[in-house]
Each structure stands twice: as C-alpha cells, then as structure tokens.
Amino acid sequence: DTLSALPSGTLGAVSIPENGFPSMPGIQVLTTSTADRFGGFYTLPNINGYKYDYAIQIGSTSVNSTPGGYFRGVGYVVDVPTGSGPYTMTYAYAMVLENGSHASIEQPLASATLMTNDSIIYCASPQYFLPTIAGNLDVATATRNGFKQSNTPTPNNVRPNENALRVWYKDWTEVTFDLEAYRGQKVTLTFAAENCVPKGHFAYAYIALRNDCNGLVISGNKVACTNSPQTYSIPALTGATYQWSVPPGWKIISDSNSNIITVTPGNQPGFITAKEQNSCANLEATIQVSTSLPTVPGAVSGNNIVCEGINASQMVLSGNTGNVIKWISSNDGINWVDIANTTNKYTANNLDYTTQFKALVQNGSACSIDSATSATVVVNSRSVGGSLSPSNLQICQDQNKDAILNLTAYNGNIVNWQSSLNSVVWTDFNPKKTNATYSISGLLAPSTFRVIVKNGVCKADTSLVASVGIFNEKFPKAFVNPLDTAICFSDGVNLTANITIGTSYTWNNSAILFNPGNGIINALPYVINAKAAPSKTTNYILSIKNGNCPNLLIDTFHIEVILPITVNAGHDTSVVANQPLQLQAITNYTMDNANLKFTWRPITGLNNPLVSNPIATLNTNIDSILYIVKVATTEGCYAEDAVLVRVFKTQPDIFVPSGFTPNNDGRNDVLKPIPVGITKLDFFSVYNRFGQLIYTTSEFGKGWDGNFGGSAQPSGTYVFIAQGVDYTGRVIFKKGTSVLVR
Structure with a gap:
C-alpha cells in the first residue's frame, strides 16, 4: 500500500527487494534511462515523439527453483470520474523473459489485469509469455508477437546442459483502453511479472504510464x-x-x-x-x-591548398534547403569529427593534415538529415631541404667516376642544384637538375654544393651544404673489357684492363684468377690479361690506385655462368616403314623452348629439324638411322644426344625373343618385347609353367630379368602374352613361349 513506508508499506519507496534477497531489487522506480542488458532498448521509452518521464521495473533475473520463483506486482486504483465521452488510460510496456521450454501456461509471464470490484475486464487484461509446442519454443509465434532473441546469455545455470542463449525480449509497445463504461466507479490496474512455475527461469517487465486520459492521441510529426x-x-x-x-x-x-x-x-x-x-x-x-519540402544539402565551396602550420581556409555552404545542424570534418573520408557550427560559413585554421569538410543540413525535424557535397583543404607538409652525403668530399684531378653527392632526408620536389666557389654567391645549375644524385665531373676548383627543395605551396628550403675539394694528384684511368659477359659452364673468359694512369692495383679474388698479375705497375700503359673460369656467376672487382690520390678507380667484371645444359633424345626404338614417329628431345631447362635452339641431323625423313619434337617418316630403303639432336642456348652453350631408329618392313607387330640368358654378361640378359609400329603397350606379362604371373609391365623398353620374389628362376620354358595399339589404332595381341637358359 501507499499509506505507510517500508517495510510495511510502499510510501515513498523507489526500490523494493525480492523476497528473501534484500540486495536484489524486485520492483524499482526508474527516472534515468539506461540500456537494458539483454534487449539493448532504453529503460525510459520515447515512442514516436512522446517521451515518458519515468518507468517501473517489475522483477529481476533472480530465480528460486523451489517452489518456482517469484511473483511481483504493482497495482493502481483508478477513480474514474463521472461524465461522458472516452476516458482512456495509456501505458507502455517492455519485457525480458527467460525461456524455460515448459508448457506455455508454466512459462515466465508478464501481465496487465484490469478489474472492477467484482470481475476482470478481459479485453484490457493481456498476458505475455513465450509460447511452446510439446516443450519446445514456438519461435514463429514468438517472433510474430514481437519477441526477439537476445545475444546475451542468461546469468542463471540451473540446468548445466541447457543452452545459455535462451533469453528473449520485447521492445517498448504502447497499449490503451477506454474506461468510459466505468465512469463513476473504481477500477484496479495491476502489472505483474512471474518467474516460471516449475523451475527457475526469470521474468521482468518495464511499465510506464501516460498522464493524459482525455482520449486517443496520435503520435507523429505534425x-x-x-x-x-x-x-x-x-x-x-x-x-x-x-x-x-x-x-x-x-x-x-x-x-x-x-x-x-x-x-x-x-x-x-x-x-x-x-x-x-x-x-x-x-x-x-x-x-x-x-x-x-525535403532537405537539400547543397554543396560546400572553398577547396584550397595550404602549407601545414599557420593557415586559414574559409568554406561556404550554398544551394541548400534547410538549416545547418553542424559541420563535420575528416582526415581519411571514413571517420568524421563534429564541428559545433550552425552557420553557412566555416573557417578552418592551422590545419596540419589534408581535411574534408561537410555541413549537415535538415529542413525541419520531419525531414532527414543529409550531408552537403564536401570541400577539401589539401595540406602540404613543410619543405625540408635535407642533407648532402658525403658532406665533405675529396676528389682527384680529372676524376669523373665515383664522385657522387646524394641528397637524403628531404621532403618536397627538387627545384635545382646550386654551386659556389665561396659559399656566399650561389649559381644555379643550367640546365636545371631535379634529381637527388649528382655525379661530379670536370670540377676545376674546390666548390660547395646545395639543393633547393619545395613542397607544394610551402616555402622552399635549402639543404645542408657539401664541400668538394680537389686533391693534387690525377685520378686513375683504365679501359677494361668485358664489363659484363656470359660464359658456358666450364668455359673461361679473358679479363683485360689497359691502365694509362695508375701505380698499383688489386683484385677482390685474385686466388681464383689465372694470371692476375702482382699488383705493381712498373710502366704505362700497363695491360692486365687475366683469365677467369668460375663455376657460378661471379663479380671480379679491379681496384686501381694512382700515387697519393685517395680515391680508387673501381671496375667490376660481371661474369654470368650459364648452367650446364643436358638433353635426352629418348630410348632407341623401332618403327614400321612409313609409320610416323614422334621424336622428343627433353632438356633440364625450365625456360620456354623459344629461348633454346634445336637442331636435328640428319634431316632425312624429318618434317622440321629445328624443333624439339619433329616427326620422322622413314621408307623401306632405310634399315636404321641414328638421329643426333643438338640444343643450344642464346649464349652458345649446347648439349647433344642421339637416338637409334630401326625400320621394319613388316606390318605393326610386337616381337618377343624366343630365348634369353640372364647371366649378367651384358648380352641378352632381359626378356623384353620389341614393339614395331606400336604407340601404346597395354601389357607384357610372363607366366611360369604353373600359370603363375611372375612379371608384368606396360612400359616401353622394360622387361623380365629372370628373377621372381628375389630369387633366380630355373631354366625352362615360360609363357608370355603382350598387347598394344599400333599407330593406326588397331589392337595387336601376341602370345608365345620363350626359353630361359642359365
């Protein structure tokens, strides 16, 4: 009742604990809106423009399985005034129910009951529960009734094997009823939340009442x-x-x-x-x-390019219908930051990064918010001149090699290089030089160098200065041959250097050179004639020194060694006269055959002697022919192989010798079929006198060596069968005997 305070009454109470659990609120008055942990909806409803000021939460997640949980309720006694016309009461409800998979009448329940002094007004007394069929949740009906499954598991683990994702919720819904028929009477409106009857599955609900009873009201934008x-x-x-x-x-x-x-x-x-x-x-x-009218967002003008640091860019929104809600900005076009500005103009100051700007526009609360076409302020980072490396360089007279200045750690575009004889008066390079490397050549006097760098609209910057001095000694000079070449595996190459200025020299790997010299130059010109025969691609570096000049003339001979090439022309074979025979040369190179050159000789009977797989057709005038194939790389490295082709004047057949002597003397040791005009060998099989299969194969060139199961077979007669397909597609079958002689 509301006539006395807790614990005997409810006067002034904002929270009433669950029975037996004083720390757990069973009923509580909510005046601050938070998100429900299971449904995510707010605990104070705002339904289509009507905002409720408070709500009552009835129930909790607490359960007590014996004898079946809790019943909590809140009742209102309403004195319906006399008079005529509708007298409506409107409330909003939301709820969270834990599915217990019981019979529907035993499931957790939320309800509203409207009563007169002697009866229930059933048309205004709904009950809400999760329906089941044969103990299983009726998902279709629950969904149709507005329930959704929560992604948050239940905090209760009454039955360990039960699915923890069994909590369902229903978002805020408004309900009204008319009490015109009960004017001048008292009615009672009771809201309740009940846990399930047999076991511990919880129910709780939120209730919020409107304070307007003057009939039905339509909510929405006017x-x-x-x-x-x-x-x-x-x-x-x-x-x-x-x-x-x-x-x-x-x-x-x-x-x-x-x-x-x-x-x-x-x-x-x-x-x-x-x-x-x-x-x-x-x-x-x-x-x-x-x-x-609908919102028209318009477009923001004011695209600009500025330098980072102190800068200002004004943007103006035009062509819009509606008011500016705010401006937003982004450095990546994905993440946007709010700007508290509701005017059609905005000035961006002191930007350090390229930024897009938009205005959000809305034409009245009923129209959607839309974003204007953006303007972009491109921000160039400051120009950085960087530094020259080396900062102090000494070169020799007439040095035109390995005297290089490199610009590093700069930001922007190179405008030009400059030089000076006194570090006061600077002269631009003419023509302009806009790359980061400068090779010094023809320098007549000590000089200093610097580089002008400019990034976008930012002020140009100058690099640190590099000083270049001239040493009073000539730079070494030589003519070398060849600098880069390729040789075949096991071949050699001459490395020649004609030195016209120099006093000594060294090789980086003289131990693997023939005739590298002793490193002393006694007279000029001086010629080095060394020979290299590396087994793999190798660099031979020659360094030449002249007197007191501190800089060496360094030349590199790059010798690429072509991997050894091999070729296989295939096994010796037999054909029938005028039978087309496909030859095939296989190499160890994986590169496309277009990079290799094939040559077959003699060309007798070949359709094309310059491919890897020519077709040979031999007539009856030839008994046998030895084809030799040569395959060469573009560098001239090559390999050769040969294949012997015997020509039979018979029809296609499979010949099998009448005997063989497997005594390991290298002659007639293996019993094997001789296919003539046969393109495919289906099988060649050998049987002993007991009919036992002791050998079989389908490979050309293979045969029986007289052994079975690791043991030499005795002398005697053995039966063979063979089958193949000739070049016309005809099946050839042979059966006979052969004698093993030991």
Missing part, C-alpha cells in the same frame, strides 16, 4: 517532409481492429490494420484520422498535418 517516409502511431488496444485515413496525395505504405503506420506524404496538408475498436472500446483520434 509537419511532414514531402516524399520522405513518416511514422504515425496510436496506443494499441488488445485484440482491436484499426482504420486510418490520410490527406489526399498521401500513401500508406505499411499495413493499415495496425496501431502503427508508415506513410509517404504528398504535397497537400490535411488530417490524419485513426480508429481502433475491440469488445471494450471504440476510439478515434485526428491530428492536423502540414508538409515541408
């Missing part, structure tokens, strides 16, 4: 945005039917037999009327609506 979907709603009646009417030119684009509709407004203003009726009430409401 100023609608043309051609932009709008939602209008009325509180639901339990089991009611609904009728809506909208202004001419407007379209209802959702189910009209519902307490909530979605419409597409036309251009004309007018009235929206809603009617709902059940066995207890027949209610009607009307609101007047007008229209506004």
